Amino acid sequence: MAGKRTDMIVHGTEPYNAEPPRGALMQSRLTALDTFYVRNHGPIPELDPARWRLEVGGLVSGELRLSLADLRAGFAELELDATLQCAGNRREGLIAVRAIPGEAPWGPGATGTARWGGVSLADVLESAGLAEEASHIEFIGGDVSPEAQPAQRFGASIPRRKALAGEVLLAWKMNGEPLPAAHGAPLRVVVPGYIGARSVKWLQRIVARTTSSENFFQARTYRLLPADADADAGLNGTGVPLGAVAVNADILTPDEGAEVQPGPLEVGGYAFAGDDRHVIRVDVSTTGGGAWSQAELIDAPSRWAWRRWRAQVTVAPGPVEIVARAWDSAAATQPEHPAQLWNPKGYANNAWARVSVRVAG
């Protein structure tokens, strides 16, 4: 796809779904635009920014219809560094346990960090006069998804408390550049700390409601099911909608299957904890968790962005598995085995990161 690096790992072309190779995410705290993963559920809609309008309705005292110029003129512009992580990030680890038909085998690259620029959703809702009884804020995008049952525009909702907390953005800038079409231009939602699916792209309508959205992608899928449920159980309302993201980490370098020299080896990766939590520590092991050493956290603590980390381990000739795990500010750490996290749609794999290398003899 135009605007994306040629070595993207492409999981689908219609719609385009792709993630960067591991090492590419290690290059910088903010993920380059050409490297940022793309998770689309339908074709990219062609929206003319000059004619595009954002509608704000539902349980508000005054409906709004805003152009981009209205948003710029009417509200304080702000920037915020936030990591987005797809609910399917690291699904390949679950698929290795048991097949998950119909879902893409995302590696650790279905996440990225950008500096988002725009206005605060809370400010726009205040301007519209949000009613007391509005418990959920719904977002409707401009992309029609053929996979939805029935086919419909992509949508989502978040609780009022999150919507008003100030960190949720309506963004038209990404890393200081105009938001690319693949990432939701002219305007997208950015819900820091929540699964990527709530950060609706090509935003067209905001609706204040008493209940969560009935959109397919909020009410029927992106739900956590127990392992013994049918994969379609979410269609009947089984399971629980995903929202905040649990502590997670992966290894970005060395690459899986790499050949390395014996002796000191630098290991690097990312760690992230959603919503009100942040990463406090990352542990690395070359003994399957028998002994851990603490990684150096490269990036400063950040409310909404990942922290990259690095550690030096020593490896001897032969096959070596490198393991990593993060801890968050609630002293929560990652579970050991993806087998214990397997679920029929393959969401929210936050098992220990594992990369196998061959050390030359």
Added chain:
Amino acid sequence: MAGKRTDMIVHGTEPYNAEPPRGALMQSRLTALDTFYVRNHGPIPELDPARWRLEVGGLVSGELRLSLADLRAGFAELELDATLQCAGNRREGLIAVRAIPGEAPWGPGATGTARWGGVSLADVLESAGLAEEASHIEFIGGDVSPEAQPAQRFGASIPRRKALAGEVLLAWKMNGEPLPAAHGAPLRVVVPGYIGARSVKWLQRIVARTTSSENFFQARTYRLLPADADADAGLNGTGVPLGAVAVNADILTPDEGAEVQPGPLEVGGYAFAGDDRHVIRVDVSTTGGGAWSQAELIDAPSRWAWRRWRAQVTVAPGPVEIVARAWDSAAATQPEHPAQLWNPKGYANNAWARVSVRVAG
């Protein structure tokens, strides 16, 4: 101790530290006063409620000095059901991995749920005129702890955001009764979703600060250390202060080591997730996690209180280990092994719950 059931498991008498037996916590959603665990760091101070005053100072525009009557008259009284959980709850599971000298071997009873009655900390801070630059709110109790270095009154602090969120109470009632002396009378803090140590008892002073408290129990202990750190490393500022509580659960019935009949067996317990999270599911296994079934959640969802659960399993003659784990609203679940969570002070064990029974042949 007067006011406590005779079968409390007593970890110390000076100061008194005790937890109820497993089954006692299963009796009701709100834990009876005589059953609620007690975690004290010093002798219970004798405070005359008539002469007692709460001081509010530091970065406020107007210092306050309030009697109980002032609190009742000046602020809206409210009640809130909240679970408190000691950071050392379930430490016995860590001690089984490796000794933790000097720390009590708490079982799963260092937690309980009460209906707390009092006023909102946020209201009191607003009345005092909290300064913008006050990032932390410190609480100082009336109990002098000889174990602190140097000996000092028990204290703690919480971030401004939590202090102003509305759920933090200054409480003088517990389950509709006057707050008992062992639980902090005349007034205690209740910080829902945080480790119990932040809910300072026998409250005497609230201080608005730019930094977190330098009190021994905030700055030197109740810190999460890596497994390879010295147990005293926290004294030098190593590790990270504990705050919000990660998802946790334990089995309350049957009791550890119980003899049961073959066939259907009812299993029950609690599950809790701190701060902005709630319990969405509990799984039970009699095959060490090889297969899980979902428990029935007895208690309705609650923002700040645990959810008790029950499940029926089928057991055949011989030794059987029952395993349980909870999931929270961020799709986080509990790690499998306490060995992977061991830390030098024995805090925050949220590994899978395990109870072994003998099934008659």
